[in-house]
Amino acid sequence: MEVAKAYRVKKYEHRFNPEMLQKVESAHTTLMLSQLSARVKGKGVSKDVAYADQEPLFPWRPKRWDATPKVIMVIGAMQLGMVAYGFQQPALSKTIFCGLIGIAANVMKQNAILPPPKDPEMATEEESGRASRNFVRGFLLGALATIAGTLVFSLPEVLVSQAKMTLPTIPGMPNIIVSMKILGAALFNWVMTSFYY
Incomplete structure (x- = not known):
């Protein structure tokens, strides 16, 4: 390389x-x-x-790649801010904002790992489409993390409705169910951005 x-x-x-x-x-x-x-x-x-000639089973799957500590802390702080805001004013739209933060961070990470060519004339065929592939992969990683986090953190809601119970209310938190979904989206996006590409 x-x-x-x-x-x-x-x-x-x-x-x-x-x-x-x-x-x-x-x-x-x-x-x-x-x-x-x-x-x-x-x-x-x-x-x-x-084994370079053997195609991996899922070539598109997220691969392990640790971000720099600075990126981990900055993205973590941004996602933590969204979670804090989501716990104060819960709305599912905040999961989208967590996803947008994750998408932006993943695209930047993709461009750092596989930088687009600086001079398009000297780019190989593989390098010429790299910027668009980086964007698509970053978008898909952010969307995957947002959806997975929201679904996983929706399990308490499903379990409570199946058991016909009510969740305890916490003073100062208007809607704990929505807040948990925001937490899930933020957590999964932070993990995806910090440790995968």
Whole structure:
């Protein structure tokens, strides 16, 4: 991955110098061939490389990737603010705001992990559509987290209605059921943004 990035950078730096561009191409080819021969001999092959030709079962699933501590704290504070506001004035629209925070954070994280090309002319075919794919994936991760959090934290409401009970009222909290759904959306979005991509 780093070799490919360095190759693209060097190729871009020497795009107007055919002689240096040829040297960069030659060095890259030599490096790739040496790595290939090492893999063929079975030396130092990681599982990612050894099984690279096998498609994962769910390639679109969220993958583990920890955000920086600063991002974790900032997004956590934003979601916590939404939860506090949701407990004071419960409304299901606040779950949407939690989702929007999660979507924005996930899109930024996607762009940090797989940055869109700075120069579209030098972009490979895979890189050219990266910005739109990052947005779609960030949107889907935020939407998934919002829906999952709302559904999971709706279980108390379902259980109470099935048991024909009433939830205890807490002074100062007008609607604990809606507040729990906001908490679920915020918590799931924070976890998704902090630890997955």
